[in-house]
Structure formats: structure tokens, C-alpha cells
Amino acid sequence: MTDNENTRGWRGDHPLVESMGRAAALNDFFALPLRYPDPGRWIEAESLFQDDDQRLRDMVVGYGQARWGTDNPHLAASGFIVAYLTRLTYPLISQYVLERRVPDVSLSNLAFHTDGRRIDGTALIRPCFAALPDDPASGHPDAQVVPDEAALYARLKQGLFDANLELVIPSLRRASRASLRVSWNAVASSCAQVYHWLYALVEEREMVVENARRFFGDPSSPAYREVTMEVFEHQGKRGFFARRAGCCLWWRGEATREYCSGCILLSREQQDEQFREMLVGGR
Numbered sequence: 001m002t003d004n005e006n007t008r009g010w011r012g013d014h015p016l017v018e019s020m021g022r023a024a025a026l027n028d029f030f031a032l033p034l035r036y037p038d039p040g041r042w043i044e045a046e047s048l049f050q051d052d053d054q055r056l057r058d059m060v061v062g063y064g065q066a067r068w069g070t071d072n073p074h075l076a077a078s079g080f081i082v083a084y085l086t087r088l089t090y091p092l093i094s095q096y097v098l099e100r101r102v103p104d105v106s107l108s109n110l111a112f113h114t115d116g117r118r119i120d121g122t123a124l125i126r127p128c129f130a131a132l133p134d135d136p137a138s139g140h141p142d143a144q145v146v147p148d149e150a151a152l153y154a155r156l157k158q159g160l161f162d163a164n165l166e167l168v169i170p171s172l173r174r175a176s177r178a179s180l181r182v183s184w185n186a187v188a189s190s191c192a193q194v195y196h197w198l199y200a201l202v203e204e205r206e207m208v209v210e211n212a213r214r215f216f217g218d219p220s221s222p223a224y225r226e227v228t229m230e231v232f233e234h235q236g237k238r239g240f241f242a243r244r245a246g247c248c249l250w251w252r253g254e255a256t257r258e259y260c261s262g263c264i265l266l267s268r269e270q271q272d273e274q275f276r277e278m279l280v281g282g283r
């Protein structure tokens with residue numbers, strides 16, 4: 001469910017094109033393309049997650065076999081939601097943190113490119129975004145101006161949770177027996193990964209830390225207390241890492257057989273050791 005040509009499909013001089021481009025210069029996953037015509041097939045996200053359980057089930061099984069080496073629908077569903085989230089949380093949260101903009105990632109504004117069996121690309125249908133009144137692009141027709149920071153944060157939660165994952169996760173549960181607990185922990189972990197990479201890539205590290213603390217410390221958020229993020233130092237290097245309150249089942253896949261760095265199944269000492277290894281390796 002990845003597309004290495006993340007900026008493909010953007011056309012014209014558009015403020016979201018520009019801000020996505022700035023983010024993509026830091027990390028390619030920080031950008032989402034627009035849906036563009038090609039010989040392949042596009043399906044709208046709403047039709048997959050709300051109208052066609054059998055097609056969704058087939059895609060989940062195909063993904064599990066190809067990427068996690070498993071026929072277990074429970075494991076395959078976990079792998080599927082992790083991949084889905086990568087294409088969603090990275091561009092959304094990076095735009096919010098870096099640009100003070102919230103792209104419209106509601107299910108009604110997403111489309112998937114398929115190879116006939118599996119999803120191999122995710123895109124926006126329309127380049128709409130929420131912005132603050134002092135945003136230089138606040139007068140653009142695709143900008144939806146909100147009054148203040150609190151309203152912008154509320155738009156972030158509404159787009160990510162209410163208009164997307166609150167629909168996607170029950171659909172995966174219904175079609176593929178996905179665990180609600182595992183899925184929601186995967187959501188928090190995916191969001192934490194964005195903050196992890198932002199901390200490593202930008203100079204305003206304290207801004208990233210404060211933003212993450214607000215996000216995961218919000219009792220009204222489904223991500224509340226699903227992870228705990230902390231700055232970890234080793235050999236003069238610092239990273240921003242998450243300790244998880246749940247497990248994504250990655251270690252159970254035939255093609256994986258290893259634990260995530262902050263997995264709840266690892267002791268704190270084992271987690272620390274993985275964090276140290278990641279810092280030494282530049283991750």
C-alpha cells in the first residue's frame with residue numbers, strides 16, 4: 001500500500017501542492033498525491049470500506065500473504081491497517097505540525113489505486129485543507145478557514161478519527177475479524193512514528209514534543225494513552241520514541257518474527273536497548 005512517487009498527480013500552482021512538497025523534501029511519506037488518470041484502476045475509499053465486504057476481505061488476505069507471509073485473517077487485518085495508516089497519518093500530521101494546515105483525509109476524499117487484487121497507491125480526490133486566518137493561502141477556494149488553533153486541532157481529530165478511522169476499523173472488523181483493540185493501538189503507534197521522524201528531521205524539536213504530548217494526552221482522542229512518547233538519549237544522540245500500550249502482532253507474521261521497538265511485550269530494558277540500536281543506526 002505504498003507509492004514511491006508520492007507527489008505524482010499534483011498539478012498546477014496550489015498551496016497544498018507547495019506545502020506537501022516542502023514536507024516531502026524531508027520524508028517522501030509526508031506527501032499524498034491527487035488521484036490521476038492512468039491505465040490502472042482507482043476505487044473510492046467509501047466504496048471499499050462501506051459497500052463491499054468481500055472485496056475488502058480479499059484485499060486484506062492478499063496483503064497478509066504478500067507482506068506478512070500469513071493466511072491468518074486476524075494477522076492480515078493488522079498488517080493491512082498498519083499499511084493503510086502509513087499513507088494517512090504521515091501526510092496529515094506532518095502538515096498539521098509543520099504547516100498549520102489539515103488536509104481533508106475523510107474517507108469521502110480518498111481514493112485507492114489497485115493492481116486488481118491489492119492496493120498499491122493512496123490519493124486525495126480533492127486538495128481541500130483547513131487553515132488558520134493568517135495562513136497566506138487562507139483566501140484560496142480550497143482552503144476552509146477555522147478561527148484558531150483549537151479549531152484546527154479539532155479539525156485534525158475530526159478528519160482522522162470521526163470521518164475516517166471510525167468507519168474504517170469497524171469495516172475491517174466486520175470483513176476480516178480485525179481486533180478493535182489492536183487496530184486502535186496501531187493508529188496511535190502510526191501517529192507516534194510521524195512524531196518520531198519529525199523530531200529527527202526538523203530543528204524545532206521542542207515544538208514536535210509539545211505537539212505529541214498534546215495529541216496523546218487528550219482524553220477525547222482515541223489515541224489517548226495508547227502510547228507514551230519520550231526523548232531518549234544515547235552516545236550524545238537524541239531520539240523521540242514511543243512505548244506502546246498494545247501489540248500490532250507484527251512478531252507473529254511468518255515474514256517478520258521480530259518485535260517492534262516499543263512493543264508492550266518487551267521489558268523496559270529491552271525497549272531501551274532497541275532505542276539505543278536505532279540511534280546508533282541513525283533511525
